[in-house]
Amino acid sequence: MSETAESDAAGDAESPSVAGLGGGSPDMAEYPLQVEDLRKQFGGITAVDGVSFEIEAGTMTGLIGPNGAGKSTTFNCITGMYDPDGGTVTFNGEDVTGMDPHDIAQRGLVRTFQIARELSDMTVLENMMLAPKGQRGERLWQSVLPGTRDRVIEQETELVEQVWDALEFFDIDHLASERAGNLSGGQRKLLELARAMLTDPDMLLLDEPFAGVNPTLEARLLEHVHELRKQGYTFLIVEHDMDLIMNNCERVIVMHQGKLLTDGTPEEVRSDEEVIEAYLGGQA
Numbered sequence: 001m002s003e004t005a006e007s008d009a010a011g012d013a014e015s016p017s018v019a020g021l022g023g024g025s026p027d028m029a030e031y032p033l034q035v036e037d038l039r040k041q042f043g044g045i046t047a048v049d050g051v052s053f054e055i056e057a058g059t060m061t062g063l064i065g066p067n068g069a070g071k072s073t074t075f076n077c078i079t080g081m082y083d084p085d086g087g088t089v090t091f092n093g094e095d096v097t098g099m100d101p102h103d104i105a106q107r108g109l110v111r112t113f114q115i116a117r118e119l120s121d122m123t124v125l126e127n128m129m130l131a132p133k134g135q136r137g138e139r140l141w142q143s144v145l146p147g148t149r150d151r152v153i154e155q156e157t158e159l160v161e162q163v164w165d166a167l168e169f170f171d172i173d174h175l176a177s178e179r180a181g182n183l184s185g186g187q188r189k190l191l192e193l194a195r196a197m198l199t200d201p202d203m204l205l206l207d208e209p210f211a212g213v214n215p216t217l218e219a220r221l222l223e224h225v226h227e228l229r230k231q232g233y234t235f236l237i238v239e240h241d242m243d244l245i246m247n248n249c250e251r252v253i254v255m256h257q258g259k260l261l262t263d264g265t266p267e268e269v270r271s272d273e274e275v276i277e278a279y280l281g282g283q284a
């Protein structure tokens with residue numbers, strides 16, 4: 001199986017880019033995401049306890065830590081699902097702390113979402129057409145004046161093209177008329193990523209994107225992520241598979257009990273005594 005993955009990776013030079021879906025905007029800050037002293041409590045539990053880090057543009061950073069370390073809560077505070085109790089989240093130079101997820105996504109900071117149960121009966125294509133759109137898609141609904149009709153048709157055609165571009169990029173165009181509920185776990189993850197791309201993001205946050213995905217599809221998903229990164233997109237990934245993180249991220253942030261434990265290269269993190277202890281402690 002690893003042979004397949006390797007030959008795929010080597011022969012992927014011609015994979016289509018997600019044309020017309022933006023990519024990193026030219027004026028993107030060098031460190032688009034800055035998190036400072038972030039805090040979130042649930043009753044007596046401090047899930048995120050003063051976490052600070054910044055993410056460099058065009059990189060893939062791993063966020064790891066034992067169960068309950070606060071990784072998902074950190075993601076939820078960054079993307080507006082939760083209102084943090086303290087600290088700031090800055091994206092492309094703008095303070096987005098406490099904004100709605102929709103407003104944060106409109107600014108290019110996006111997390112993937114599982115396909116909701118009610119969307120499982122719809123086809124892959126319908127799921128894509130219903131996905132939240134970037135700013136260009138949003139304007140479709142405003143263009144209802146008689147004189148703008150041609151323009152609307154033009155924009156709708158553009159949207160359909162973007163949808164097919166994204167489906168092709170993630171190799172799921174052949175599944176367009178398949179019910180989303182019939183997809184395998186891995187195909188579903190590809191659809192989730194394809195949908196996220198339609199929001200025209202600069203940066204993507206992926207929470208366990210490879211959970212339940214078979215090795216062949218995992219290799220393909222990773223290939224797509226690397227390809228997008230080369231195009232200028234920035235990734236922050238939570239994942240329990242240490243080898244995967246160590247082999248694919250240039251930088252790794254480790255959380256433990258709500259706090260940031262270490263932040264460095266895979267080599268630095270791998271040999272960090274505190275990290276080893278945190279993981280061994282978690283398993284004891």
Ligand SMILES: Nc1ncnc2c1ncn2[C@@H]1O[C@H](COP(=O)(O)OP(=O)(O)OP(=O)(O)O)[C@@H](O)[C@H]1O
Pocket residue numbers: 042045046047065066067068069070071072073074
């Ligand atoms: N909505 C919530 N209500 C109450 N407690 C919560 C809530 N969400 C998370 N917690 C608690 O906050 C802490 C951090 O949880 P979080 O889900 O962020 O950890 P995690 O690092 O993502 O863990 P895992 O690796 O298991 O996904 C845990 O103690 C968890 O029980």
Ligand SMILES: [Mg+2]
Pocket residue numbers: 071072073
């Ligand atoms: Mg989690």
